[in-house]
Amino acid sequence: MAAVPTIRVQEDAFDLAAETAALSAGRVDVGGIASFVGLCRADDGLEALVLEHYPGMTERALTRIAEEACGRWPLSGCTLVHRFGRIRPGEGIVLVLAASRHRVAALEACAFLIDWLKTGAPFWKREEFADGAARWVEARHEDEARTREWG
Amino acid sequence: MKVLYFAWLRQRAGIGEESVSPPPEVRDVGGLMRWLAARSPGHAAAFADPAQVRAAVNQEFCGPDHPVKAGDEVAFFPPVTGG
Numbered sequence: 001m002a003a004v005p006t007i008r009v010q011e012d013a014f015d016l017a018a019e020t021a022a023l024s025a026g027r028v029d030v031g032g033i034a035s036f037v038g039l040c041r042a043d044d045g046l047e048a049l050v051l052e053h054y055p056g057m058t059e060r061a062l063t064r065i066a067e068e069a070c071g072r073w074p075l076s077g078c079t080l081v082h083r084f085g086r087i088r089p090g091e092g093i094v095l096v097l098a099a100s101r102h103r104v105a106a107l108e109a110c111a112f113l114i115d116w117l118k119t120g121a122p123f124w125k126r127e128e129f130a131d132g133a134a135r136w137v138e139a140r141h142e143d144e145a146r147t148r149e150w151g
Numbered sequence: 152m153k154v155l156y157f158a159w160l161r162q163r164a165g166i167g168e169e170s171v172s173p174p175p176e177v178r179d180v181g182g183l184m185r186w187l188a189a190r191s192p193g194h195a196a197a198f199a200d201p202a203q204v205r206a207a208v209n210q211e212f213c214g215p216d217h218p219v220k221a222g223d224e225v226a227f228f229p230p231v232t233g234g
Contacts, residue, residue, distance in 0.1 A: 123233025124158035139230035
C-alpha cells in the first residue's frame with residue numbers, strides 16, 4: 001500500500017530532527033531517510049525573504065506531488081513542509097523527507113520532490129534588502145528543465 | 152466569477168481578490184486577461200506582459216485557452232518561485 005504523505009504549509013520554523021524521527025517512529029522496516037532542507041541565503045545584503053502562496057491550491061499541489069512520488073518509488077513515508085511569510089537568512093524555507101527500505105528510492109524520491117516543488121507549487125519569493133529595496137525573485141529556466149527531466 | 156492575484160500582479164492590480172461578471176464573449180483565460188486589463192490602469196499594468204503571467208482555474212494550473220465560466224475561481228500570478 002502506498003504511504004500517506006505528510007504535507008504542511010506553515011509560517012513557523014520546522015524541526016528537521018523531529019520530522020525525521022516521526023518517519024521511523026514505532027516501525028522497524030525503514031532502511032533509510034533522505035532529506036533536503038532549503039535555507040534562506042543572505043546574498044547581496046538580503047535581510048529577509050517574504051514568501052507568498054495560494055492557500056488551498058498550495059496544499060492540493062503539494063499533496064499531488066507527494067502522491068506522485070509515493071506512486072513512483074516504494075516509500076514508507078514522505079514529508080513536505082513549506083514555510084510562508086517572512087524568513088530570515090539561515091532559516092529553513094522548505095523540508096523534504098523521503099523514507100524507504102533502501103537508499104536509492106529515498107534519495108531519488110527526495111530529488112524528485114524538491115525539483116517538482118520548485119516549479120509545481122504556487123509560492124512566490126520576494127527579497128527584502130537592508131536599504132529598503134525589495135524585488136520579486138524570477139523563475140529560473142534551469143528549474144523548469146530539471147522538472148521536465150523527471151518526465 | 153472570483154479572480155485572485157498574487158505577487159507582483161497583486162501589487163500592480165492594487166487588489167488581491169475581486170468578483171467579476173465578464174460578458175459572454177469572454178470564454179477563456181486569455182479572453183479574461185484582456186477583459187480584466189481594461190478595468191483600470193493597475194490591471195493594465197498587471198497584464199502588460201502576458202508572457203510573464205501564469206493562471207490557474209479552480210486551483211489547477213492552466214494555459215490561456217482553458218475555458219472560464221461563471222462560478223469559477225481564476226487566479227493570475229507570475230511563474231512560481233517556491234522551494
